[in-house]
Amino acid sequence: MTTSAIPANSPAGTGGIPLVPADVPGPPAGPPGLTDRLAGLDRLVHAGVGRLDQPVLDDAVALLDRAGQRLRLSGEHTVVTLAGGTGSGKSSLFNAICGLELSPTGMRRPMTSKAHACVWGLDGAGPLLDWLDVDKRHRYARASALDLERADHSLQGLVLIDLPDHDSIQAMHRAEVDRFVTIADLLVWVVDPQKYADAALHRNYIVPFARHTGVTLIVLNQVDRLTPHEIDDCVADLRRLLEAEGLADPRIVTTSAVAEDGTYGFRDVLVDTVAARRARTERLSADVDKVAERFADYRYAAEPPTTVDDARRADLVQAFTDAAGAPAVAEAMESAYELRAADFVGWPVAAIAARLRSDPLRRMRLTELREELRNAFTGPIGAQQGDVDNALQAVTEGLSQELPTHWGRSVRAAARSHATEIPEALGESLKHALPTFNAVPRWWWLVKTWQYFLVLVAVLSVVWIGFLVAYGLFDLGGDNPSRLVGDAGLIPYVAVLVVCTLGMGWLTASACRNLVALSSAKHGDKMEHHMRVGIERVAHEKVIGPIEEDLQVYARFRENVDIALGR
């Protein structure tokens, strides 16, 4: 594969008839050669799929395709198209250069309806002509033994194509012209004094191909119809027109197919172009320029952010925390903890008393509901999709404003790529933060034992009082009861004991409740912290990661635009 690294060859334009201007812009001086630029363009297309407007991508793909094919085909040949309006004398010029009557000429308009090609030097031209899709009947070759006397070596490597007109009522012709001008290496526009300012030519071809000024040549034909003075006026006017249309330094050659030496100037330009073998890469470079510039519209000059800043991250995590209801989950878990703790450390007497109170559920025959309600603590389940969506919206809000529209959209899409998984992932991450709550601390058992011991003591004491009353006061146990059960004087002491145990139980319960509250608050805090960590991880995995990836794609895209632009 050839690159643009062809040695600069001075394209000395030494025509007899005014050839203006002589100098052709040199090959791109910057480091990225044509292949690099095409590779850059390829990466742009890959980055742009699904993000940028399809027509731009399509054009770029078409160009990559075309460039690949053209670069594989003969670099020895330079494809030159002769295009112009009806009656401007393309075919006459073609025949004059070829030196034979190959393309039909005549008065009727439009005259030529198919492209004719003439090749100087056949080696490797076959595939090229196949690619150009020139009808086999309309292919001619020069530089065979026949032409040796004419010393036609100077044009060796030229593929000259005579196109149909672009402005006649035959719409088919225009399509043919459009096809060829997109693939030719050197575009030659043949105009005549009558039609050189036609809108059809300028609007449809000159202006869209203004960037290709390096590989464009304007031929003012039929100058034999004008006086020398008029020729100068005409060329000056044409040049002014072209420059106004954005062609920097347009090359204009005047020709006359009638005069003997009328086409020498044009021929000289062709000789130089063919000898330089550079038109192919220049043409493709101009194409790449054009397409790359359209890609350049999709980037801002300002350096884009490549990471999501901390404030935005914190906001996102906060929003996710709210969406998952982490504080509420923590509170609910604390309540559950306390409730369970109450089963252990609570004062059984109070619980029994409460159960004796009238219960609306029992009255409604819904007692089993109570158990179900107790089991309502199923742990955190998911997060609010709405909250998650709003959070995602908020995180990209500011970011996408710093980006070009299409990339802003892409970043938003990236942020949302996992939107539906997030609630579940958040729920999962919270679940992982809750291991400690199902464990029962050992001291609960101790307290429970203590409480039941106290209850036992209290019950025993009550029984003791009963005995004391029975034996001590009413002497039921006979004469000789134990002093312990017979001494009625002990009753106040035992009663005090009962009151004390009851009081102690109650005190223990309330003290433990405080302890439980403390530890549950501590657990709650710890849990919230764990949850936060989990949420941060989810936020990073599902949101921040994709966003930053996309931002990096954009950053690379910007670099590739520069490469494709050849900067």
Next chain:
Amino acid sequence: MTPPAERSAVHDEQAGSGPGRGIEDSAVPGGDAAPDKEARGQGAREEDEVRDKETSRKGAEPEPEDGADEGAAKEAGDAKARRGRRRAAKPGAGTVRQGELIRALTALREQLDAFEFLLDVPGVPEAREARDELRAQLEDYVLPRIQAAGAPMLVVLGGSTGAGKSTLVNTLVGSRVSATGVLRPTTSSPILVCHPDHVDWFMEGPMLPGMGRVRGPAPDAIAGDQLVIIGSDVLPPGLALLDSPDFDSVFEDHYEFATKLMAAADLWLCVTTAARYADAQVWQMLQRAKENGATIGVVLSRVPQGAGPQGAEVVEHFGEMLDEHEVGDARRFTVPETRIENSRLPEETVADIRAWLTGVAEDTEDREIVISDTLAAVLDSFRTRVPELARQVEAQVEQRTELAGEVDAGYGTALAELDEATRNGSLLRGEVLARWQDFAGTGDLLKALHVQRGRRGRGAGRRNRRSPARVRALKAALRAGLESLIMASAEHGAEQVIARWRDHPSGRQVLAGTDAELAHVSPELSRRVTRAVSSWQDHVQELIRTEGVTKRSVAKLVSFDTEAVSLVLMIGLLGYGTSDVAVEGGNSAVPQRLLKALFGAESLRGMGAKARADLRSRIGMLFDEEAIRFGQVLDSAGIPDETVPVQLYQATYNLEVAR
């Protein structure tokens, strides 16, 4: 083209309604055109040198009218007499009818001004152009022509750049009035040459009101878009020649001028050359002139001389093409390629053009025929051109309807999703669920139920007014959850609409003119949502209070706190226990069972349905308000509404009636 019978029918109707107007008037168009056709039929293709009236009439054959019915029997002389009568009848009968016609035309012009082709649907650039052209033709030609019937015949020379229009004008006038040269395009300002008597009329007259005028001769110092008017004795009084700029050079304004002037011509001479007669542009312009009702003449200039067969071949081919494009009835001339001296062609090359032009112009009758035929053809062309425009407007209206449909569809989808989300329990996640668990699990829910102790149930409710922290927390969580769900749905709806519009070719265009805010919910939405959700909560509570008739058997035993129970109802409504929030081990959802036990199944169903309907209608209202923004965008974009095409059809009909 109207068959004469139809046209006279129109006139008859008109005459019947108008007070005391000439019956002979009504007979004129049909009766007049027929013998004229007769005369044309005899020698339409003659190319010989002719100066007599017979040929001048032949040239004026823009309307191939088919009125053989009564006209066939009559002689040419008879026709002449009728023509005379028409001229005599005109000034008297004209005024009333003319007034009506002018009114109808003015109304039509106003209708044409009243809308914009905003959306780029296929065919719109053409329609825009057609509208401008129609409007310009009304202002530049039709209205002035009706008002000034006796004015000179305006012959406009149009054609490709470099075809030699100016040279032809110079030759016809006999002096260098228009610049010629090798630079293209040469003529940039239109130059009008007429008899000195008419210079003032053209300077001040109603023709081409939009153009500035400069009194000539100033052929070289030309100022922009000014019409240069030059008097010349060589031209007969009834004739005015207008050298128009080309229609195919790089200067767009030339094209505009050329079409404008073409539309204003009584006779349009299209000048093209042997080198470019096959250019697409030439045929497009001819086609257009034909559609616009112009009377056409064709000049093929710069035909190669000397090499006889070649020149003849071109002329022949050109003739074939004219026939192919259905402009074969246009008068043809050829001018050979010769040396140009003093910006003029040799006199003999333009002799037949001159003869034809002066022939038509000098005979007032023939001139009248050309002028009135062109006018009639132009008015005829309105019959198809205005409805064509109206159809394009209808296409715009249709696009607008489609876009409005997309808005409905976008928000409809969002609303359906929202509806589903409020039903399937997906709202019961995160905080709402945690708060519910907290509320239900700790027994606060049960505290909301009280055992009746002799007192009436309502009293117990009031006693418990303090609404514990967990109730408040659950209520707030529910509100927040619903709010954010609605906000997200509204956001989603807006996005959907934007995406749909972006996919729609016209939608993209409408969007281009709007600000980015449209893609998001409106700024006041969050306030509205808060209000809607909290009033829904109040509504549910109110429902419980008024309709929550406790089952008789339960009422004796239990009273309840309406706030807490309304929360239970909401949780139940939002789908607790329906899908992924199925209660572990529970066979049926707790809230439903509790509520059923409290209120009875039927009453519960009723309340549930009412509460849901209320929520839906509140959200629907919010979404409608959101959707209105898009409606406003459509309104402010200036897309025509459905009344415009109707009015256009009406204006066309009125015009037909007035003719």
